[in-house]
Amino acid sequence: MLTIGTLSKKTGTKVQTIRYYEQIGVMNEPGRSAGGQRRYFEKDLDRLAFIRHSRQLGFSLESIRELLDLSDNPSRSCADADVIARRQLTQVERRIKGLQALKKELKRMVTECEGNSVAECKIIEVLRDHSECLTEHQNIDVELA
Amino acid sequence: MLTIGTLSKKTGTKVQTIRYYEQIGVMNEPGRSAGGQRRYFEKDLDRLAFIRHSRQLGFSLESIRELLDLSDNPSRSCADADVIARRQLTQVERRIKGLQALKKELKRMVTECEGNSVAECKIIEVLRDHSECLTEHQNIDVELA
């Protein structure tokens, strides 16, 4: 039996966040001790790890909900899974593309900055310059669903 | 003289978002027409472009405020800006790494999923696996200040 604190430490998730996940229904309601404290099983730890890792990769909680639904129903037809996976793949590819452009710029920023004052520093210019951006004003922020 | 709509179109920023930026003080209060509509100069467009681009690169508005302050005082040390950029770069690289692992699995899932159930898919495992993560449970979300 695991406490919420153990889950917190093992996944690097704040205790409040775990309770929040329960509240919005991405984490299952756990059992309680005699005194009313949450008691978890390993499977809950797994689920939380899954959620956190997905969040770190930029999935929205809505997308995570979808993926969890997939894993909660392993007998669901492969076609369903395929549709979801394809959609996620497209988004993931788009995100990688955006992040790589970003990385290039950041690298340029840190390598070009050799002056002592901002006057000689390219960082501000780079951030003002949109030439490295894609033509479209696409938001590279996460929105997968 | 530019209208808010022009700024919106030229930078791909929602009109409300521009007004929000003004409200929180990252955009300067512009002049107004006789009827009270906002009227901007080129310098405002530049500033907004800077803000949007920085946001797209994952900087928090707080960091952007910092950078704007930096560019408003060009005699300040470049090291400050460099630190911010370096921090971003590390996070971005980590994120790309995680996403590439995920992409690989999603691709595999899409192309190889010939079974009838999700039980044979590895995607859930991939998302549960933190091996690609650094040891620390650092939040990769943007928080530079």
Place this chain on the structure above:
DNA sequence: TCTTGAACCTCTAGGTACTGTAGCTTGTAT
């Protein structure tokens, strides 16, 4: 067994960065 203190509980509010809606006014083109 008693006590202490860390860890837990609920509830509420706040934070960031927007986004949307209602209801109205302004500007411009015909």
Place this chain on the structure above:
DNA sequence: ATACAAGCTACAGTACCTAGAGGTTCAAGA
């Protein structure tokens, strides 16, 4: 002169947490 797109304010709502108040439970040491 009129239509209507685009502007205005004000406020509510969203996603995803995070912090604090004020109280309770649990486990370990005296």
